[in-house]
Amino acid sequence: IGKSVCGKDVYIIQSGCGEINDNLMAPLIMTNSCKTDSASQLTTVIPCFPYAQQDKKDKSQVTISAKLAANVLSVADADHIIAMDLHVSQIQVFFDNPVDYLYAEPGVLKWIRENISEQKNCTIVSSDAGGAKRVTSIADSMNVDFALIHNENVKDLVAILVDDMVDTCGTICHAADKLLSAGVTRAYAILTHRIFSGPAISHINNAYFQAVVVTNNIPQEDKMKHRSKIQVINISMILAEAIRKIHNEESVSYLFSHVPL
Ligand SMILES: *[C@@H]1O[C@H](CO)[C@@H](O)[C@H](O)[C@H]1NC(C)=O
Numbered sequence: 001i002g003k004s005v006c007g008k009d010v011y012i013i014q015s016g017c018g019e020i021n022d023n024l025m026a027p028l029i030m031t032n033s034c035k036t037d038s039a040s041q042l043t044t045v046i047p048c049f050p051y052a053q054q055d056k057k058d059k060s061q062v063t064i065s066a067k068l069a070a071n072v073l074s075v076a077d078a079d080h081i082i083a084m085d086l087h088v089s090q091i092q093v094f095f096d097n098p099v100d101y102l103y104a105e106p107g108v109l110k111w112i113r114e115n116i117s118e119q120k121n122c123t124i125v126s127s128d129a130g131g132a133k134r135v136t137s138i139a140d141s142m143n144v145d146f147a148l149i150h151n152e153n154v155k156d157l158v159a160i161l162v163d164d165m166v167d168t169c170g171t172i173c174h175a176a177d178k179l180l181s182a183g184v185t186r187a188y189a190i191l192t193h194r195i196f197s198g199p200a201i202s203h204i205n206n207a208y209f210q211a212v213v214v215t216n217n218i219p220q221e222d223k224m225k226h227r228s229k230i231q232v233i234n235i236s237m238i239l240a241e242a243i244r245k246i247h248n249e250e251s252v253s254y255l256f257s258h259v260p261l
Pocket residue numbers: 111114115211231
């Protein structure tokens with residue numbers, strides 16, 4: 001850190017994506033350096049939580065990496081953590097320190113309202129049972145139905161598939177095929193954390209999606225901009241307003257339902 005932060009409130013922002021271990025270590029070192037320099041209040045802002053998908057122990061040799069990542073943040077002495085759309089709510093109990101959770105949902109709803117004209121003929125779709133709560137909440141706000149990919153009638157509707165975290169996109173692209181066979185008029189995918197590894201882009205290009213919309217929780221580097229199907233929801237203002245509110249000791253709950261202007 002270039003200058004003393006002694007007595008200051010400090011906010012460290014780093015998304016846990018890309019070179020994930022470097023991007024986990026960097027905020028840990030910065031947090032701890034600021035603590036050593038007697039910063040008064042330290043907040044670590046992690047838009048995409050590292051290892052969020054590794055949230056359970058399904059084999060005896062496996063560790064719960066998401067829990068380990070939460071634990072080391074506590075050890076580095078962050079007073080406060082800000083995260084967005086954690087993959088499963090279970091991760092919340094991994095933290096020892098106070099955490100403010102933010103949701104991409106207001107940004108998602110805003111994108112839908114500005115970009116999809118047939119609001120009443122939409123259905124919000126989850127590709128698995130785990131996402132049911134998320135899609136129900138969005139569908140309720142829009143006053144439309146929601147569907148799980150297996151069993152609902154979506155004929156003649158505009159399907160909006162919503163997911164929090166996707167990697168190779170195999171599952172959502174398979175879901176798009178199913179929606180097409182079921183007779184939807186169009187399909188969109190809206191994703192909070194796009195990891196997009198391996199064949200993700202080619203999967204998306206070949207899939208029946210009008211647009212695949214992602215947040216910039218993970219930086220959207222230039223190469224993404226040239227993929228015509230990919231559009232970006234800018235969540236910067238949600239984070240900025242959360243920081244402002246926390247700094248002023250206000251509740252962040254307004255941001256659960258509103259996008260700050
Ligand atoms: C979605 O809405 C935003 C804001 O009005 C606009 O900039 C963007 O081009 C729209 N995208 C599409 C596909 O219409």
